[in-house]
Every structure is written in structure tokens, then in C-alpha cells.
Amino acid sequence: MRSAAFGAFRAERVKLSTLRSLWVTPLLALMLTAGVTTAVGAALGGRDRNITDDPSIGVFYGLNFGQAALACFGILLIGQEFNTRMIDVSLTAVPRRGRLYGAKLALGGLVGLVVGAAGTAGAFAGYAAIVPGAWDGPPLVRSAVAGVLYQALLVVFCLGVTTALGNLTAAMGLLVPTVFLLSPLLSGVPGIRRVVRFLPDRAGQYALRYVDDPQVGYGHWTGLLIMALWTALAAYGGLRAMRRSPTK
Amino acid sequence: MIEVQGLTKEYDGRRVVDELTFEVRPGVVTGFLGPNGAGKSTTMRLVLGLDRPTAGRALIDGRPYTELADPLRRVGALLDAQALHGGRTARGHLRWLAASNGLPERRVGEVLAQVGLADAAGRRIRSFSLGMRQRLGVAAALLGDPPVLMLDEPVNGLDPEGIRWIRTLLRDLAAEGRAVLVSSHLMTEMALTADHLVVIGRGRLLADAATSDFIDRHGRTRIRVRAVDPTKLAALLGGTGHDLDATEVDGGAWEVSGAEPERIAALAAADGVVLYEIAVQQDSLEEAFMRMTADSVEYRAEAAL
Numbered sequence: 001m002r003s004a005a006f007g008a009f010r011a012e013r014v015k016l017s018t019l020r021s022l023w024v025t026p027l028l029a030l031m032l033t034a035g036v037t038t039a040v041g042a043a044l045g046g047r048d049r050n051i052t053d054d055p056s057i058g059v060f061y062g063l064n065f066g067q068a069a070l071a072c073f074g075i076l077l078i079g080q081e082f083n084t085r086m087i088d089v090s091l092t093a094v095p096r097r098g099r100l101y102g103a104k105l106a107l108g109g110l111v112g113l114v115v116g117a118a119g120t121a122g123a124f125a126g127y128a129a130i131v132p133g134a135w136d137g138p139p140l141v142r143s144a145v146a147g148v149l150y151q152a153l154l155v156v157f158c159l160g161v162t163t164a165l166g167n168l169t170a171a172m173g174l175l176v177p178t179v180f181l182l183s184p185l186l187s188g189v190p191g192i193r194r195v196v197r198f199l200p201d202r203a204g205q206y207a208l209r210y211v212d213d214p215q216v217g218y219g220h221w222t223g224l225l226i227m228a229l230w231t232a233l234a235a236y237g238g239l240r241a242m243r244r245s246p247t248k
Numbered sequence: 249m250i251e252v253q254g255l256t257k258e259y260d261g262r263r264v265v266d267e268l269t270f271e272v273r274p275g276v277v278t279g280f281l282g283p284n285g286a287g288k289s290t291t292m293r294l295v296l297g298l299d300r301p302t303a304g305r306a307l308i309d310g311r312p313y314t315e316l317a318d319p320l321r322r323v324g325a326l327l328d329a330q331a332l333h334g335g336r337t338a339r340g341h342l343r344w345l346a347a348s349n350g351l352p353e354r355r356v357g358e359v360l361a362q363v364g365l366a367d368a369a370g371r372r373i374r375s376f377s378l379g380m381r382q383r384l385g386v387a388a389a390l391l392g393d394p395p396v397l398m399l400d401e402p403v404n405g406l407d408p409e410g411i412r413w414i415r416t417l418l419r420d421l422a423a424e425g426r427a428v429l430v431s432s433h434l435m436t437e438m439a440l441t442a443d444h445l446v447v448i449g450r451g452r453l454l455a456d457a458a459t460s461d462f463i464d465r466h467g468r469t470r471i472r473v474r475a476v477d478p479t480k481l482a483a484l485l486g487g488t489g490h491d492l493d494a495t496e497v498d499g500g501a502w503e504v505s506g507a508e509p510e511r512i513a514a515l516a517a518a519d520g521v522v523l524y525e526i527a528v529q530q531d532s533l534e535e536a537f538m539r540m541t542a543d544s545v546e547y548r549a550e551a552a553l
Contacts, residue, residue: 003350004317004318007318007347007348007349007350008348010347010348011344011345011347011348012344013347014340014343014344014347015344018336018337018340018341018343018344019333019335019336019340020335021335022335080333081333084331084332084333084334085328085330085331086331086332086333088293088298088327088328088331089327089331089332089345089388090348091296091297091298092296092298092319092320092323092325092327093319093320093345093348093349094348095296095297095313095314095316095319096314
């Protein structure tokens with residue numbers, strides 16, 4: 001039923017465009033990812049060009065902020081339906097649960113790709129305009145491609161976890177502190193660091209780096225693959241919860 | 249047509265819906281009646297595939313709801329008018345629903361006009377009163393022009409004019425040949441709207457009958473009598489001679505159950521009692537419902553009429 005699947009996707013697209021509190025989040029993510037990088041580059045670029053030996057940290061500085069908005073988008077995309085119980089109305093319109101969920105994943109992934117591409121391009125352009133040398137080096141393409149995929153995977157990951165939990169508040173409470181606060185903080189603690197490097201955001205962000213870190217213990221692309229596995233797991237967990245009963 | 253066959257739902261071992269079997273036929277308004285907590289909403293959720301039955305099944309024109317292609321074209325449902333995102337406009341809410349089932353955009357404007365929300369189409373739902381949300385819910389149910397409609401407590405929050413509107417709407421929709429199932433705990437409203445009744449209590453089917461048959465069967469018919477000389481009437485009806493079930497109600501008026509008005513008139517004439525009022529009074533649906541549930545305190549299921 002290709003047409004029915006397309007209808008479910010179109011409905012999700014209209015849902016996004018008709019709810020301001022939903023569509024502002026990816027826009028905000030884009031502005032932060034590109035804008036904060038450019039602003040910080042402008043503030044620091046003129047004085048100290050060698051603040052770090054890895055330019056990618058400067059390029060993706062804004063992503064630290066942008067990804068929070070992007071994660072909120074992934075959470076809200078289905079979480080607000082749980083909270084308002086509108087999921088019941090969605091399920092009467094699209095009773096095949098896998099189809100409804102698949103349409104949401106597709107839209108979330110697509111928005112993640114578009115925002116990821118625009119944000120990554122903006123960050124590179126903004127940084128390179130101020131700091132010379134950002135375009136140098138062979139890891140550039142890998143870092144840029146990973147920057148796009150990282151953002152798409154993040155949206156799908158958050159969407160999956162939220163669906164698995166079946167609750168907006170629980171998803172916010174779990175994802176926002178662990179992914180954006182705990183994970184970067186813990187990666188500085190020597191003992192825990194060995195485990196923390198396998199968390200989705202840590203592993204995924206390693207794919208953005210120009211410079212190898214021998215302490216990580218896996219390659220850059222492997223890092224993105226680890227994040228992709230987390231995302232697949234979250235998406236599957238969401239599907240199972242959706243099939244069981246999303247509304248009780 | 250909706251067919252419910254042996255439908256059963258248990259939550260944590262407690263039966264909320266207990267082997268329900270009934271049909272909702274096209275061309276009539278079927279009232280789904282029962283006290284709060286009787287299992288009406290759960291039954292509707294089961295029909296729509298929002299919950300999975302423990303046993304039994306519910307079919308729409310012979311197929312489970314979840315297997316319908318473009319279900320909004322087959323069934324229009326209103327469950328909880330509050331289950332909306334307040335940040336969308338009325339038009340925005342209906343637009344995504346239309347997109348999901350490939351319905352033309354013009355239907356959005358048509359149903360908004362039909363429910364009287366054309367002027368509020370561009371307003372955010374969070375500013376809507378409960379009555380306006382109910383109207384929007386009805387608009388959503390009508391969007392796909394479906395032959396089957398299922399509305400859970402649609403008169404909730406409506407003002408008297410709104411209640412009258414929905415009554416007329418439901419009767420018109422049934423007259424067009426659609427199958428209409430409407431639940432309510434408001435008996436008087438149901439008596440005016442529904443041609444047929446499905447009554448449940450504690451998840452079980454208590455009655456499945458035409459509204460008039462239900463009232464005939466479970467309600468009492470009483471004859472109210474007044475006479476010019478109340479003492480003579482009291483002697484006639486209060487005595488044991490005629491084997492009448494009569495009670496004095498107020499100010500010399502009497503009510504007689506289980507007798508024909510012709511017989512009362514004949515008895516009065518024979519005794520020379522001059523009557524100036526003799527009226528047949530029938531129980532309301534509410535009284536009939538109360539009597540039935542009182543008769544079967546344990547909510548024993550009774551054979552369908």
C-alpha cells in the first residue's frame with residue numbers, strides 16, 4: 001500500500017507545518033549550529049587561532065547548542081501526541097501502528113538531514129570565513145558528512161526513545177540531562193570514560209573530529225556506526241511499544 | 249454496519265467489557281446507554297482498534313477497523329474532544345486528518361461550515377470552549393463522509409441549542425442511510441435521539457431493543473384518575489373488591505397500574521363516580537432504565553428482545 005504509506009507521511013508533514021511550537025525547534029537548531037559557531041569564531045578567531053589543535057571542535061561548537069533543540073524536536077514530534085492524547089486521533093486516521101510510526105521516523109529523519117546539511121554547511125562557511133585553515137586537511141569531507149548524519153540520527157534516536165517510553169515528560173527527563181549534560185561531563189572522569197565513549201552522542205561526535213584520539217579505541221566511522229546502532233535500537237524499542245499499545 | 253461479537257476486555261483481571269454482542273444497523277440512530285463506567289468508551293476504543301480485545305471481535309462492514317484502507321472514509325469517530333493539540337487551528341487539525349486519508353482539501357471547509365465553525369477556522373484550538381471542541385470533533389468525524397458514525401458523549405459541554413443541533417444532525421445522518429452509534433448517560437436525550445438502544449451495565453449487555461419497545465417492556469403504564477367526589481373514588485379504587493393496584497398520589501388523584509383505562513371508566517360508571525380526569529401515563533426512558541437495573545441488581549444479562 002504505497003499510497004497509504006504516503007498519506008501517513010503527508011499527514012505528518014501537515015502536522016509539522018500546522019504547529020508552530022514544533023517547527024520552530026529545527027529552525028532554532030539550525031540557527032544555533034551555524035550561528036554560535038560563527039559568533040564564537042568571530043569573537044576568538046582574530047586573537048587566538050590555535051585555541052585547539054583540532055579545528056573541527058571550533059566548527060562544531062555551535063552543534064553543542066543546536067543538538068539540544070534538535071533532540072527536543074525528536075522528542076516533541078511524537079511526545080506532544082502522547083501528552084495531549086492526540087495519538088488516539090492519529091491512530092483512528094492511520095490504524096496501522098507501524099505505518100504511523102514509520103511516517104514519523106521518516107519525517108524526523110528527513111528534517112534531521114535537511115537541518116543537519118544546512119547547519120553543517122553554515123557552520124563550515126561561518127568558521128572558514130573567520131578562521132583560516134578550517135578547509136584544510138583530508139578529514140574535511142568525513143567530518144562534514146558525519147555532521148549531517150549525526151543530526152539526522154539524533155532526531156530519530158530521540159523519537160525512538162520517546163515512543164518507547166510513551167511519555168513526553170519522561171523522555172525529556174531522561175534524554176536531555178543524560179545526553180547533553182552527563183555524557184560530556186562523565187567523559188572527563190578517568191574510570192567511567194571507557195564506558196562513556198560508547199554512548200550515542202560521544203561515539204557519534206567522534207566521527208566529526210579531524211584528529212585521532214588514541215584513547216577512544218575505535219575509528220571515526222566506527223563511532224558513527226555505534227551511534228547508528230543505538231538509533232536502530234531506540235527505533236525498534238519505539239516500534240515494539242507502539243505495537244503493544246501506545247495509549248495505555 | 250458495526251458488528252460486535254463476544255467482545256471482552258480485561259484490565260488486570262477485571263472485566264470491563266464482558267462478552268458483548270450487538271449490531272449497529274444503517275438508517276437508524278442507535279443509542280449506547282449505560283451508567284458512567286459501564287464500558288461504553290472502552291467498547292468504542294475496541295471497535296476502533298485503539299485497544300486489543302481479550303476475546304471476541306468488532307467488525308466494520310465485515311472487516312476489523314485496523315484493516316480498513318482510508319478508514320476515515322468508512323467510519324467517523326469522536327472519542328475525546330479534548331484529545332487535540334491546542335496549538336493548532338481548527339483548519340490545521342482537519343487538514344492533517346484529510347491528508348492522512350487522501351481526502352480533498354475542500355472537505356475541510358465544508359465540514360467546518362456544517363458544524364458552524366467556519367468563522368473560527370483560523371483560531372487556535374486552545375481558545376475553544378468545550379462545546380466548540382465537540383463541534384470540531386464532529387467535523388473531524390464527518391470529514392471522510394463515512395457511512396458509519398460513532399460518537400462518544402457528543403452532547404457533553406454543549407448548550408441547549410447545541411444539543412438540539414446534534415440531535416437533528418444525528419437523525420439526519422441516519423436518515424441518509426448511515427449507521428450511527430451514539431453513547432450517552434443522559435437518558436432523556438437518548439429517548440429523543442435514538443431509535444434503537446443498546447444498554448450495558450458493568451460491561452454486560454442488558455438490553456438490545458427499539459427505544460419504544462424498551463420503554464414498553466421495562467417502564468410501567470399508569471392511569472391517572474381524578475373524580476368530582478374524592479371519597480367515592482377512594483372507596484372505589486382503595487377497596488379490595490376490584491383487584492386493582494392503585495395508590496393515592498396527591499390531592500385526591502389516584503394512579504392505577506396494570507389496568508386498561510376502559511375498565512377504570514366502566515367501574516366508575518357502575519358505581520356512579522364522576523371522573524373529570526383519566527390519563528394514561530408512561531414511564532420515561534430514565535424510569536424504565538432505573539426499573540430494569542433495579543430488577544436485575546446483579547446486572548444479569550437479559551435476552552435481546
